[in-house]
Amino acid sequence: MVETETAMTPKKTYAVGVDMGATTIKSCVVDLNGKILDQLTVDTKASKGPEIVVQQIMVTVQELFTKHKPAECLGIGIGAPGVVNVNTGTVLYPPNFADWTEVALEQVIRKTFPLPVSIENDANCAALAEAKHGAGSDVKDFIFVIWGTGVGGGIILDREIYRGPFGGAGEIGHVSIDYNGPLCNCGNRGCIEAYIGQRYLSARTKEILESEAHEGVRSKIQELVEGNLVRIEPTTISMAAQQGDRTAIEILEEAGDLLGCTLASVINVLDIRTVVVGGGISAAPKFVFDAIHKGVASRVLKPHRLAIRILRATLGNSAGMIGAASLVM
């Protein structure tokens, strides 16, 4: 258990950020400039149920407090997948977490660590990190896209997270670009996630490589997965593209163009002209970002077209935990 010092209030020098992923829990100590001073990763054990997961969070935070004085800590911020009720500090139905219905995580954590605790959706955390310390630190308003397994997002308005009246705003991945398009796992058709999310993009690449039109053409992608097309991942496509593979380049260019199409609609509604793209793809070659830019600029309304900027996120995989720590700063 942590004890707060009661005599003189010591200077607060850092915050703890926790990124609660379905596979690993990443925790860190972040100073007031957003610099990571210390970090550690543990297994989430998501299949073991919420009690074990909460315990895993406790263990990592406790571990960080052995090296950093709790009395100097501003608080603990947690980024969680799924639906987060910011007002009650409750995490609801995070995908891929067994037996997790509703957990009042904020309350539970605060019981052990008598510090300010704040919980937020993980994509919003990453957006906030880019706003405070990353690619978006010089802009007041931007649209954040996290392009990886799925396609998530966040909206930064006046340097703060826009949550919407019910707390669930920013689902850029579920903007449909074709009402007759492929079925998305949300139940709708044509969501951008159903085109460029990891599973869909890999499946589409496999389909292209197996198509008649592709017969006789040898792609680097096939080499990289040693002919086993089920093993294709976006990083495989990206790697092949970097080696100059035409098929891989075309697939990623098309994906960028379609994301641009989505963003054109979103920009027409919000008139926010800067987009920060993070997630796995933030390591992708520049031509993907150029394709996104072209996709937006060729479709968005003329007055909005001015000054469209597509920026590469700069905080990588650390964005989630840095943003979580920022919640209590």
Place this chain on the structure above:
Amino acid sequence: MVETETAMTPKKTYAVGVDMGATTIKSCVVDLNGKILDQLTVDTKASKGPEIVVQQIMVTVQELFTKHKPAECLGIGIGAPGVVNVNTGTVLYPPNFADWTEVALEQVIRKTFPLPVSIENDANCAALAEAKHGAGSDVKDFIFVIWGTGVGGGIILDREIYRGPFGGAGEIGHVSIDYNGPLCNCGNRGCIEAYIGQRYLSARTKEILESEAHEGVRSKIQELVEGNLVRIEPTTISMAAQQGDRTAIEILEEAGDLLGCTLASVINVLDIRTVVVGGGISAAPKFVFDAIHKGVASRVLKPHRLAIRILRATLGNSAGMIGAASLVM
């Protein structure tokens, strides 16, 4: 010229609202409860150039001031089509206004009438009117759609207009629902306006009636335009639908469903769950609103699905001028 009283400040009891349309200028005197006390309409004379249009505005306002004391007037609000720079009070390139590039309308009006003057985009004015005095008066946040010649929109956040960092937010009509869809006059493909805007909906109806599948089927629409299909207008379709015409009902139901598809994407991004639909269609039969609701509810993300409300705007054609007056209240 109007003179302000300088001795005792009289009680402010009303505002003047001006709706600057391409055909007519509608002006009114609105009390503090949003009730129209007086109104008049003049020809815009948009083809005669900006000087004449400005003169027409002056004339109507002057006329209203012969019956209402300028000293009791809070100010003059103006709703204008096209791009409005709210900060400078400038109206840029309103469509269908000859020779109008940029006019510092606020400054010009204030020179003649020494009162607070405020200019805003016309769709935003209508949204504001519904927020303050209409269908949205009991909700803090809603999406406003104006469905008529084109498809416009406005976003009300916390009872105020959300303009976005550059002032052009709310273009719901230019959310694309099919990236390979029909060409919109904005240059993009598949914008909802290119499906359900007046011109497109009329053309589509004509096409359906002329199609082979329709041969031998007699629609009320044909009767209403006396066989001259170029004369079809949305009101014609609406009228035929109200008389039970199957083709007309199907066309409007499909249009409602497609608008629902658009709104599902917008709601996924904003998590605003109330939509107010105005414009010509706000007089449409209830089944059109049901189709919009069904279109949204069947596509939007599950957590957002709760409490989706599609409301009929209540201020009709007066929304623009009432909202304009609200700008200075």
